[in-house]
Amino acid sequence: TSKKCDNAYLINEYINFCEVAKIKTKPIIYKPNLIRLLSSFSPKEIIEFDKFIRSPFFNNQSTLIRLFSELKKYYPAFDHTDFTKEKLFAAVNPESDFDDTKFRKYYSNLCKLAEEYLNFVENDSNPERKKHNLLEQYDKRSLNEFYERTINELNNNSKKKNFISN
Numbered sequence: 395t396s397k398k399c400d401n402a403y404l405i406n407e408y409i410n411f412c413e414v415a416k417i418k419t420k421p422i423i424y425k426p427n428l429i430r431l432l433s434s435f436s437p438k439e440i441i442e443f444d445k446f447i448r449s450p451f452f453n454n455q456s457t458l459i460r461l462f463s464e465l466k467k468y469y470p471a472f473d474h475t476d477f478t479k480e481k482l483f484a485a486v487n488p489e490s491d492f493d494d495t496k497f498r499k500y501y502s503n504l505c506k507l508a509e510e511y512l513n514f515v516e517n518d519s520n521p522e523r524k525k526h527n528l529l530e531q532y533d534k535r536s537l538n539e540f541y542e543r544t545i546n547e548l549n550n551n552s553k554k555k556n557f558i559s560n
Contacts, residue, residue: 427505428465429465431509435469437470440469444463446507446510447507447511452511457486458500460485464485483496486500525544529541
C-alpha cells in the first residue's frame with residue numbers, strides 16, 4: 395500500500411503542478427496490470443493468447459476463458475463506459491452477485507496466464523534458448539545420448555554460422 399500511496403501523492407503533485415502552470419492534462423485512468431499487458435498485445439497475439447488459455451495444458455479454469463472472451467470485446471483501448479468490474483463479473487458469473495475478491499482473483503490468474511504466454515512466445519522465438527533448455531532437461535533426466543546429440547547439433551550450427559560469416 396505504500397507504493398500506492400506514493401503513486402497517488404506523485405499523481406496529485408503532478409496534477410497540482412499542471413494546474414498552476416496552466417498545462418492541460420489527460421485524465422489519469424487506472425489500468426490494472428492485466429489490462430496493461432493485454433493492451434500491449436498485437437491483434438495476432440490476442441488470437442494466439444485466446445488459443446493458449448483454451449488449452450487444458452495451460453489452463454483448467456473455464457471462468458478465465460469466459461473472462462478473456464469478455465475482455466476481448468474492449469481490446470485494444472479498454473476504455474468503453476461499459477468496461478467495469480461489475481459488468482465483467484456479471485458476464486462471467488451471471489447467476490452470482492458481484493464479489494470483488496473473487497474478481498481480483500480471476501484478474502490475477504488471467505494476468506499470470508498472460509505472463510506465461512509471453513514467456514512461451516519469447517522461448518518459442520529463440521531456437522538456441524530452446525535447445526539449451528532441452529539440454530538442461532536431458533541432463534536432469536540422465537538422458538546422455540539425447541544430450542550428446544543436441545550438443546553436436548549446437549556445435550554444428552555454430553560452425554556453420556562461423557563459416558557463413560567468414
